[in-house]
Amino acid sequence: MEQSYHTPVLLKETVAALNIIPDGTYVDCTFGGGGHSKAILEKLGNNGKLIAFDQDEDARSNIPKDPRIIFEPHNFRHLHRFLKLHTITAVDGILADLGVSSHQFDEGERGFSTRFDAPLDMRMDQRQTLTAADVINNYTEQQLHKLFEQYGEVTNSKTLAKTIVELRNVQPMKSIDAFKQSLRGVVKGNPNRYFAQVFQALRIEVNDELGALKEMLQQIPPLLKPGCRAAIITFHSLEDRLVKNFFRRGTFEETEENPFIMTKSVNELKVITKKPIEPANEEMKRNPRARSAKLRVAEKVMMV
Ligand SMILES: C[S@@+](CC[C@H](N)C(=O)[O-])C[C@H]1O[C@@H](n2cnc3c(N)ncnc32)[C@H](O)[C@@H]1O
Numbered sequence: 103m104e105q106s107y108h109t110p111v112l113l114k115e116t117v118a119a120l121n122i123i124p125d126g127t128y129v130d131c132t133f134g135g136g137g138h139s140k141a142i143l144e145k146l147g148n149n150g151k152l153i154a155f156d157q158d159e160d161a162r163s164n165i166p167k168d169p170r171i172i173f174e175p176h177n178f179r180h181l182h183r184f185l186k187l188h189t190i191t192a193v194d195g196i197l198a199d200l201g202v203s204s205h206q207f208d209e210g211e212r213g214f215s216t217r218f219d220a221p222l223d224m225r226m227d228q229r230q231t232l233t234a235a236d237v238i239n240n241y242t243e244q245q246l247h248k249l250f251e252q253y254g255e256v257t258n259s260k261t262l263a264k265t266i267v268e269l270r271n272v273q274p275m276k277s278i279d280a281f282k283q284s285l286r287g288v289v290k291g292n293p294n295r296y297f298a299q300v301f302q303a304l305r306i307e308v309n310d311e312l313g314a315l316k317e318m319l320q321q322i323p324p325l326l327k328p329g330c331r332a333a334i335i336t337f338h339s340l341e342d343r344l345v346k347n348f349f350r351r352g353t354f355e356e357t358e359e360n361p362f363i364m365t366k367s368v369n370e371l372k373v374i375t376k377k378p379i380e381p382a383n384e385e386m387k388r389n390p391r392a393r394s395a396k397l398r399v400a401e402k403v404m405m406v
Contacts, residue, residue, distance in 0.1 A: 107164055108203040110137025111392045112335055115379050116197060117141045119333045119399045126194030127151040129185070129325075131178035131318060134203040136164040139171065142197070146170060153185060153193075157227035160205060177227065179317040182325060193325055196332040198318065200341055202226065202305065204391065214305060216297040219279040224301075224308045234304045238281065239274045243267045253340065254303030257290050262300070306338070315341055319348045323370040326402040331374065333399045342378065342396050349373050349400040374399040 116138060122128065124147030130139045133154035142152055143166070150170055156162075157177045165173045174184045178198065185193070202214055206226065210218030213234060222234040241249075243263045250259035265288050266275070275281045282297060289296045306312065322332045336342040348354060352369030378396035385392050 106208075107135030107205045108137060109389050109391070110135070110141070111199065111389065111395045112379065112381055112385070112397045113137060113141055115397055116199070116333050116335065117145065119374070119379075119397070120195040120197065120331055122146065123194060125149045126330075127153070127190060128195045129181065129193050129197065130154045131181065131196065131198035132156060132200060133161050133164070133173065134158075134199065135161075135205065136166065138197055138199055140166070143168060143170060151190075153188065153190065155181070155184070158203075158206065159228060160209075161203075177314055179314040181318055182321045185325065191325075192327045194327055194330045196322055196326065197334075198315075198332075199335040200311070200315065201337045213278060214301070216278065216282065216294065216301055219277055221277060222275065222281060222304075224305045226309050230309075232308055234308050235274075235276055237304055237307055238266060239270050249307045250300060250303045252303075253306040253338075254299040254301075256296070256299050256303065258288060262288050302338070306340075312340060312344065315344055316348075316354060319345065322400075323352060323402060328402050328404045331399055331401045332371075333397060335395055335397050337394045337396075342398070345398050346378075349398055370402055371400040372403050374401050 120128070120142070122142060122145040124145065126146065128142050128151070130142065130152060133139055133156040139152060139154050146152065152171045153174060154165070154171055155174045155176060155178045157175065159175055162173060162175060165171060172188060176184055185191070206212055207215045211220045213220045213223030222238060224234040225232070246263035246266055247260050250256040250262055256262055262285070265285060269275065269284050275284065326332060334345045336345055344354070349371055350373055352371055353367050375398050378398050381392040381395055
């Protein structure tokens with residue numbers, strides 16, 4: 103395994119939370135550099151199984167030669183479908199460590215990082231057609247405004263969206279340097295921080311990160327065996343809110359008390375982490391990327 107591919111975050115905490123049993127079947131939705139998967143495999147016996155998903159083909163090079171692991175190079179939004187292909191209908195634990203890997207940031211030509219000049223790409227899955235350049239050059243001003251505001255919390259998102267539309271009408275934006283250069287005039291505060299927020303918003307949109315997370319969360323209750331757990335690590339407040347609310351309510355609907363509705367939705371999940379688990383100071387010092395990590399854990403109830 104390539105050492106510098108990615109340093110796993112909240113490793114001990116996540117593996118402990120999963121209560122791994124040696125003969126169990128587990129899913130790692132976000133294999134990446136395989137740090138979490140490796141720790142799960144260490145706890146599994148000869149009959150244990152691990153199904154690892156990653157939509158980035160680069161992750162495949164980290165798969166260990168181990169008959170207990172199956173790699174599915176697909177989006178975790180198709181969890182149920184691919185498990186079914188392996189005749190797996192229920193599992194003993196599910197892990198997801200969301201967002202991008204250090205490898206994806208460090209490979210300049212992938213377009214995730216503001217540090218390099220490269221095409222405005224940002225696709226985790228290279229089979230997908232939509233790129234960051236498509237979003238920048240084709241979305242309406244209102245769509246751009248919304249995504250910079252919601253996904254990047256960019257303070258002047260309206261001005262940014264308006265300026266992009268004016269500039270792209272003169273010349274479509276294709277590269278990271280050209281994009282950053284042409285927007286110098288709208289930057290508020292520290293340019294590195296500003297563009298980090300802009301890039302985060304574009305990345306979330308290009309990869310439909312919130313849409314995929316919602317679809318994956320909804321597949322957790324039917325897939326987990328009773329008494330078994332799901333552990334999700336998030337790095338963004340919008341993701342964390344989705345996980346928190348879904349674990350609490352078992353739905354994304356705002357459930358209001360309505361006396362005329364007789365059927366109440368049943369939550370098959372029990373929250374294990376009332377407050378999210380965050381990295382200790384020592385981990386944050388060692389791995390600054392861990393700073394915004396939040397781990398939430400839920401357990402499928404024995405009987406509803
Ligand atoms: C933070 S890294 C995971 C690191 C991993 N836990 C480790 O220990 O190395 C996230 C990985 O998940 C993948 N990923 C993100 N969203 C995904 C999705 N919707 N479906 C499949 N893979 C996804 C990314 O390509 C990336 O490799």
